[in-house]
Amino acid sequence: MEKLSKREQSATLVESYVNIFQCPICGSSMYVAELKSIKCSKNHSFDLARQGYLNLLITPTKTKYDKQLFESRKYLMGEHSFFEPVISKIYEFIETYTNQNKLTILDTGSGDGSHLAKIRKLLVDAGKDVNGVGIDIAKEGILVAAKYYPKLVWCVADLANTPFRDKSFHVILNILSPSNYQEFNRILHDDGILIKVVPRSDYLKEVRTFFYNDSEKQLYSNDDIIRHFKERTQLLHQETVKYMVTLNKDAIKALVMMTPLTWGIDENKIDQFLRKGSAKITVDVDILIGSKV
Template identity: 50%
Template sequence: MLPKNKRMMSAEFVSKHLFLFACPICHSSMKVFELKSLVCSNQHTFDFAKQGYINLTTGQIKTKYSKELFEARRTLMTESTFFKPVVETIAKLINKEGIQVKKELSIIDMGCGEGSHLASICDLVSAKGNKKVVGVGIDLAKEGVVVAAKNYSENKLWAVADLARTPFINKQFDVILNILSPSNYAEFNRLLKEDGLVIKVIPQTDYLKELRDYFFLETEKQTYSNEETVERFQDSFRFVDSSRLRYRVHLNGPLIWPLVQMTPLTWGITDKQAASFLEKESIEVTIDLEIMIGRK
């Protein structure tokens, strides 16, 4: 018997969870065909990629997010404690908010990027809560989904998909994660099970302040306000709780370039500015985030 490749593993995972899926074009039911494609009853066909993800968009979409950005982000997440307190806090919140009584949990990360957040949270929830966790990560940026599929395949499905028109049936997910990513609350409400949780993470005023202060002193990018985002969240869900998580991370020289690469905040800087910043031997970086919890 030939060893299973990532395409086959992804197709097998989807075949066990077909109840989640609806065709993104006509919304009809879907089935897996020969471990190669996901096909709806009207013959709309979506192929599994060799890297282990599936593209469920309905047209060609380009984003400004590059492979280099997502690789840099994964480097920071795996080689430092950059986001460790955040994923640990989210996993604890999921287990705390009454979800622990379920034996199987479905979690979708809307705007999953390179997948490290969802992978870590699913593993922590599973280990601490003694339950099976099914993780689904979607993002419009194919480059991020490719990185996710290459590195985190067990009990995970990775898909290129539009957050505003997701390829899933109503009320299928216990938890929706939305971490430093745009939102579509109408779609979140459609996908969420009754009494399910939405966990949204947004920047607070000091998030990456060292980058803002260095590159954007006395410009509008030096400051940040999320008041409007908070109000929209509270208007869209039954508000459960909100907590601020603020800490500092020490990064040595080799991790400074991934820091610069991984955030859209630095898209406008010049090569000269970047080179000057990279002369630092190390840096302390502030992580300052608001974690909001809502229920349907």
């Protein structure tokens, strides 16, 4: 048998759970046509890219994030285990707060896709059947995700106006990304959970201190975000995860490239940071678990 192309492989995967999709233009149901595109009953058509992702944005959006930023995130999150303790916690929470054996999970603002891929693997290794979908408004992020993680469906889409039918997901992940609670509520199963990860004041504090000293960019509070989460969902659990990671030279470079914190900073100052042989960096986040109100 001839080997399927990357596009055809993704089309086959999309086909196996095409019932969660709805047309971003007219809202009607969709089907996969000739392993090339996804179409609705009114014939609105969206091509699967040869790299194996779907573009379901109606208006193309240019973002500030480029390919290098997402490749750097992939290196740090995917290979360097920068987020491992957070990922393990999320996995535990999914095991605790869901009771299905077959889970459909959406990562909103999935970036380079590493988090969703790791969480899926932990669940699959524990015997769960997982349908995973990642969406991001930045095509550059979805390109990286589709390149490294072909077992998941990747879509360029807006989390404020998603191409999914009501009550499609058992778990919605929202990691260091903006939220739209109305939309999350619409596409979440009645007994589904929303897991949001928000940075706390010490997140990447060594980077802030080095580049900003005492200036106001250093100060950060997540109070408003948490208050908003509690107003819009039924809070089931909140947990702080804080740890330090020792980064080698390559990982320090990836860190500098993946964070907007270093945008607009003087080259010399960046070089100074990159000259470090190793660095201890703090990860400090809150994980919030909510259900529908």
